[in-house]
Amino acid sequence: MKRILITGGAGFIGSHLCEKLLGMGNDIICLDNFFTGSRDNIKHLLDYHNFEVVRHDVTIPYYAEVDEIYNLACPASPIHYQYDALKTIRTSVMGAINVLDLAKDTNAKVLQASTSEVYGDPIVHPQVESYWGNVNPIGLRSCYDEGKRCAETLFMDYHRQYNIVIKLIRIFNTYGTRMSMNDGRVVSNFIVQALKNENITIYGNGSQTRSFQYVDDLIDGMLRMMGTSNDFTGPVNIGNPMEFTILELATLVIELTNSKSKLIFKDIPQDDPKQRRPDITLAKEKLNGWEPKIQLREGLSKTIEYFQKIIAGQ
Ligand code: NAD
Ligand code: UDP
Numbered sequence: 001m002k003r004i005l006i007t008g009g010a011g012f013i014g015s016h017l018c019e020k021l022l023g024m025g026n027d028i029i030c031l032d033n034f035f036t037g038s039r040d041n042i043k044h045l046l047d048y049h050n051f052e053v054v055r056h057d058v059t060i061p062y063y064a065e066v067d068e069i070y071n072l073a074c075p076a077s078p079i080h081y082q083y084d085a086l087k088t089i090r091t092s093v094m095g096a097i098n099v100l101d102l103a104k105d106t107n108a109k110v111l112q113a114s115t116s117e118v119y120g121d122p123i124v125h126p127q128v129e130s131y132w133g134n135v136n137p138i139g140l141r142s143c144y145d146e147g148k149r150c151a152e153t154l155f156m157d158y159h160r161q162y163n164i165v166i167k168l169i170r171i172f173n174t175y176g177t178r179m180s181m182n183d184g185r186v187v188s189n190f191i192v193q194a195l196k197n198e199n200i201t202i203y204g205n206g207s208q209t210r211s212f213q214y215v216d217d218l219i220d221g222m223l224r225m226m227g228t229s230n231d232f233t234g235p236v237n238i239g240n241p242m243e244f245t246i247l248e249l250a251t252l253v254i255e256l257t258n259s260k261s262k263l264i265f266k267d268i269p270q271d272d273p274k275q276r277r278p279d280i281t282l283a284k285e286k287l288n289g290w291e292p293k294i295q296l297r298e299g300l301s302k303t304i305e306y307f308q309k310i311i312a313g314q
Pocket of ligand 1: 114
């Protein structure tokens with residue numbers, strides 16, 4: 001049994017990670033400021049004696065004796081991370097410094113939830129970890145992209161200067177149950193719009209691509225990454241290499257929901273990446289043959305079922 005701190009534990013991905021690690025018999029501290037996370041995501045875990053919730057902001061130092069830290073605290077949806085851009089940068093940068101100091105003081109291993117956004121609007125396709133990216137440092141997405149890039153730098157420098165055991169993963173678009181209805185990301189938007197027979201909002205002409213990973217595959221990858229030997233830092237891409245246009249996603253969601261929704265086209269947001277697909281060769285090699293098992297149709301069906309229940313309960 002390990003003592004594990006999960007920052008951002010009440011969020012979409014964090015709540016799945018809490019559930020998984022708790023189910024394996026670990027002692028979990030779920031730390032969250034509830035900006036985008038919710039108590040509903042973790043309410044089924046509250047009765048476990050080895051599950052503790054701490055309302056706290058990662059920009060402020062926190063101390064607890066722990067063996068492992070998963071640092072997920074940061075809004076991930078463009079509308080949420082742009083709501084208070086300065087707070088987003090502080091969360092990524094100060095949050096990284098605070099968890100790294102904690103790792104240093106307690107000798108804990110620490111994993112950073114980095115992102116495919118570090119590649120920006122990529123010119124190299126598919127994206128390999130050795131690609132340095134194409135990021136606008138002064139645009140609307142920069143608070144998130146550059147914050148996450150700086151966090152990666154901090155992780156590597158703490159590792160080099162203090163020998164901290166670090167793990168960097170670059171997560172590609174992940175979806176699944178417990179995404180918030182008003183999250184603003186494409187999968188939740190399209191499913192909710194389709195279930196309500198409302199217009200489906202395509203930004204731009206819908207030819208931009210993304211590669212969608214179901215949350216269970218990500219959690220599997222995260223645990224495997226934490227279990228790698230101490231000298232392996234990453235970064236490692238964790239994502240599903242099947243690539244779809246946003247129009248293809250909309251069409252599939254309409255089919256799976258039997259929806260009467262129509263497509264409408266809106267302005268493309270600034271610096272919206274035109275293409276994104278992970279090269280997962282390194283993950284397969286270093287994470288014991290890890291690869292995504294749940295493909296889009298199956299993952300969407302599970303997520304649609306989840307949102308159907310939420311909408312019915314409203
Ligand atoms: P989410 O918004 O559901 O979860 C983020 C959690 O962090 C929320 O519970 C929020 O309340 C909490 N939080 C935000 N700022 C905080 C702060 N200052 N102090 C404490 N808690 C704070 O998003 P998610 O999709 O679950 O993303 C989790 C992590 O994974 C994020 O770091 C995100 O950047 C990263 N990530 C996610 C994706 C994806 O596709 N979902 C892709 C790449 C990276
Ligand atoms: N998108 C869209 N309609 C929506 C929400 C998003 O067409 O209602 C597009 C968005 O412009 C982007 C893609 O879907 O090209 C993925 O957007 P999301 O916010 O989910 O993630 P990210 O851009 O961070 O990959």
